[in-house]
Amino acid sequence: MSVPGQQGSPGQPKPRATTRIPAGEWQPIGIADLEPAAWKALRDTGNVALVAGPGAGKTEFLAQRAAYFLQTGICPWPQRILAISFKKDAAANLGRRVASRVPEHAGRFVSMTFDAFTKSLVDRFATALPADWQMSDGYEIRLETKAEVRQFLNDLAFSAPASLSRQLGFQSGRFIPDVVGGWHLPESIPTDDEVDAVTYAVREWWRACYLRPGMAKVEFVMLNRLAELLVRAVPKLKRALRMTYPMVFVDEFQDTTSAQFSFLTSVFGGETAVTAVGDSKQRIMGFAGALPEALQRFTNAFDATSYALAWNFRSSDALVELQHVIASRLEPTTVRATSKATAEDGHEPAALWTFSSSGREATFIADWIARDIAASDRTPADFALIARQTIKDFEPQFRVRLAAHGIRVRNDDARLGKMTLQDLLKSETARLLLGLLRLANEPHGLTTVWRDVSATMERVHGATDDDRARHRVGENLADVTAQLRTWLRAHPPATASAADTVTQVIGLLDGSALRRYVKSAAPGEDFDIALGAFEARLKTASAGTAEWGDVLDEFEGANAVVLLTAHRSKGLEYHTVFFLGIHARQWWAYQHDPREGTSAFFVGLSRAAHRLIFTTDGTERTGPIGDLFTMLTEAGVPEIDHG
Incomplete structure (x- = not known):
């Protein structure tokens, strides 16, 4: 039986024999x-x-x-x-x-x-599901909104047997992850005389979404079950x-x-x-x-x-000390980490900046970043603007203010159809198409890009361990990039639509093999969704841009100040982090779950390697979010009023 990732899957190389090391x-x-x-x-x-x-x-x-x-x-x-x-x-x-x-x-x-x-x-072995759980016409992934779940639960309470209706007080926001996710599917669907309140509610959910005529609607929690x-x-x-x-x-x-x-x-x-x-x-x-x-x-x-x-290995000793203050709020027995990062001289490691308006904040920070870049070897990518949740509130002003200095902003939370920009830039589909466009536009000096694209194409065609097949893939890649180069030169960004450009690139590839590869190498990636997101991003990046190289730079936003939420910052690191909006408008949910809010605060601030700057305004600092300011005071973070 072949399982996901096992030898024999499309695009999976057969490992070469190697010598074992004791x-x-x-x-x-x-x-x-x-x-x-x-x-x-x-x-x-x-x-x-x-x-x-x-x-x-x-x-x-x-x-x-x-x-x-x-x-x-x-x-x-x-x-x-x-x-x-x-x-x-x-x-x-x-x-x-x-x-x-x-x-x-x-x-x-x-x-x-x-x-x-x-x-x-599920995709590979769905036909082996027990008879009661067989799909009639495949499935589509659809994430139900809280309003839709709430409506389902309200309807359920009216239609449920009287003996169960009083026990169906589930929270709409917790129903899918906790109730549906916590229920093991029995091999046979329970009958009415076998159900308690939980079983009844989950069974009816499956009946409404999955056990229905036509295509089933499922969430990832349901695929897990x-x-x-x-x-x-x-x-x-x-x-x-x-x-x-x-x-x-x-x-x-x-x-x-x-x-x-x-x-x-x-x-x-x-x-x-x-x-x-x-x-x-x-x-x-x-x-x-x-x-x-x-x-x-x-x-x-x-x-x-x-x-x-x-x-x-990331943060300077002063920032590790600040992190420890916050960490101790979450786990009083936590042991202080030992910094192995080399501290840079001339930095105030942490500060709280206060501004009288959002416009003043964006202008001051943009000017400050521009001066810092000019006085150092740092690039825009060394800076991150992090906020608790509503990133869109910050993007317009920061984009304009930084653009005045010739600095790009990349909003990783920007939606492109059904994907965020952050997910698109990490997708197999986008990495391959972008690499091909790079090679076609700039035929020399992109050794790393050539190596990455070539390796991907070898996996697409199952040529990883066959030298002759690899040679053929290399020749084909050279031919593809040459044809694409000719097309790009004849169709500058001002005249070429994003749709036509994507169609041209895909038309030069083996579309069926590419789809099989993406399905095998990145099972959670929907090729068509990624392709649509790629086209949408390319359209935005092409606006008002005369050269293909500039379009591709704008597409990636690699040398840009990144703007993202604390959640999306997880696992990333930057030289300097601006943690924007330490006020009730950004942290309105803090009072509902202070521990998780403090964890989000901890995640966001711990992205900084050398400098960490919090920003706030003159609004009320009491109530639940007062804890955030108390922690900063305990950590000895100085406050500076920038008017």
Whole structure:
């Protein structure tokens, strides 16, 4: 039975035979050393729970642990390591990190999101679902709004049997992640005389969305439940998964939901060596169903050994001290991390700036960034503008003020159809198309881009381990870029529509092979959605731009000041961070869940490596958000009024 990522899938290379390194002789690759706790955790071949705070280098740790297992033969060929992340970019980053450390084993490291993995199981094995759960006409992914869920629950209360109606007081915001996600699908749908209130409500939800005539409507939580049922109902599939993946890594474990935890336990509990990495202080997905104390639950359920990383490779010592003040609010017993970053002289590490208006704030900060860039070797990409949630409130003024200095802004939360810009830029589809356009526009000096595009095309055509096939792919790539170059020169951005440009690029490729590759390499990525988002971004980037090189620069926004929410900043780092809007308008939800709000505050501020500047106005500082100002005072953050 072929499982997701197993040998034989389209685009998956067959690993070359390599020499094993004795475990006692293995050394880290690409880095000088690991901290003592990391060495102990890395060599532990059982279940491991690793606490890794901001800047601890968890991605590097997982890459080194993968290299250790693969190079020593602890994970022998043809078995693989499965790495599960919660964000597409985190999954992609970890996959690339492993490929750079052990390229000869890259094909045996499968990195994807939780949703992508469970979706791939349903897509490939749906016909093996029990009869009661067979789909009549496929499915579409649709995320129900709170209003739609609330309407369903209201209707349910009126139509339910009298004996159950009083017990159906579910919260609309918690119903899908907690109630639907916490319910194991039985092989047979329960009858009316077998149901309690929870079973009745969830059964009716499945009937309304999934067990309906025509195409089913599902959320990722429902795909998770279907995947768990599949593995439970088809023992051969569970055995195949465990044989293929004797080791599983799960990143950001503090964000694990009830459904994901039960899936992990059901599929990989007992025989698989599972490594869970997380930090409860960064639990910011409670609204989406993240379990409280998820790492502790994992430790108990999997009888895992716990380790804690103590080094911080990102932030200067002064910022680590500030982070510790906030961390202690979340976990009073937390141990202060040790900064391993080299501090820069001449910086005030942290400050709170007060402004009388949003216009004054944007103007002052834009001028300040421009002066700092001019006086240093820093680039716009070294600066981040982070806010709690409503990024769109800040973008217009900052875009105009920074543009006056010739500095771009990239809003990572910008919507492009059904994708955000951040997700688009990390997608396999966009990376390939953008790379092809880069090579066509600038035929010389892009060695890294050529290598990346060539490697992708080799995987698309299954040519990774066939030298003659690789040569043919290289020749074809040269021909494709030459044809595309001719087209671009004849169609400058002012006359070429984004739709025509995308059609031209896709027309030069094997569309069927590309679709198969994307489905295999990035199971959570919808090729058509990504293609539509790519076209939308290209259209925006082309507006008023005369040269294709400038269009592509604008598309990527690589050398731009990034604007993003605290949630989307997770896992990223910048030289200087402006944490905008420390006031009630941005933090209105803080009073509903102060702990999660404090975690979001902690995540956002811990992105800074050398400088951290909070901004606020003259509005009320009492009430729930007064805690934020109290913490800054306790950390000794000075306040400066900039008028």
